[in-house]
Amino acid sequence: xxxxxxxxxxxxxxxxxxxxxxxxxxxxxxxxxxxxxxxxxxxxxxxxxxxxxxxxxxxxxxxxx
Numbered sequence: 001x002x003x004x005x006x007x008x009x010x011x012x013x014x015x016x017x018x019x020x021x022x023x024x025x026x027x028x029x030x031x032x033x034x035x036x037x038x039x040x041x042x043x044x045x046x047x048x049x050x051x052x053x054x055x056x057x058x059x060x061x062x063x064x065x
Contacts, residue, residue, distance in 0.1 A: 003043050005052055009061040010036035022059035026051045 007019055016034040019041055023032035028047035035041065041063075043052060049065040056063035 001044070001046055003047075003049065003052070003065070004040050005043065005049070005056070006039060006064045007034060007041050007056055007061050008039055008063075010034060010039070012036070015061070018059050019056055019061055022055040023047075023052060026055050 010016055010019060016036050019034040020032045023029055023034075023041060023043055026047045028045045029043055029052075030045040032041055032043045041056070053063045053065060
């Protein structure tokens with residue numbers, strides 16, 4: 001299953017990598033791809049949406065589903 005979440009605050013490649021790493025650390029995530037220009041991240045897997053938001057928030061960015 002694919003899910004897209006909104007992520008605000010990314011400004012560089014390092015930001016994208018940080019968000020991807022945070023998302024990939026959530027149980028149920030198979031892969032994550034962050035896009036700073038689109039202000040979103042696409043996640044493959046069956047992770048809880050609130051867990052995804054929490055992981056991104058903990059990484060220092062603003063996320064919403």
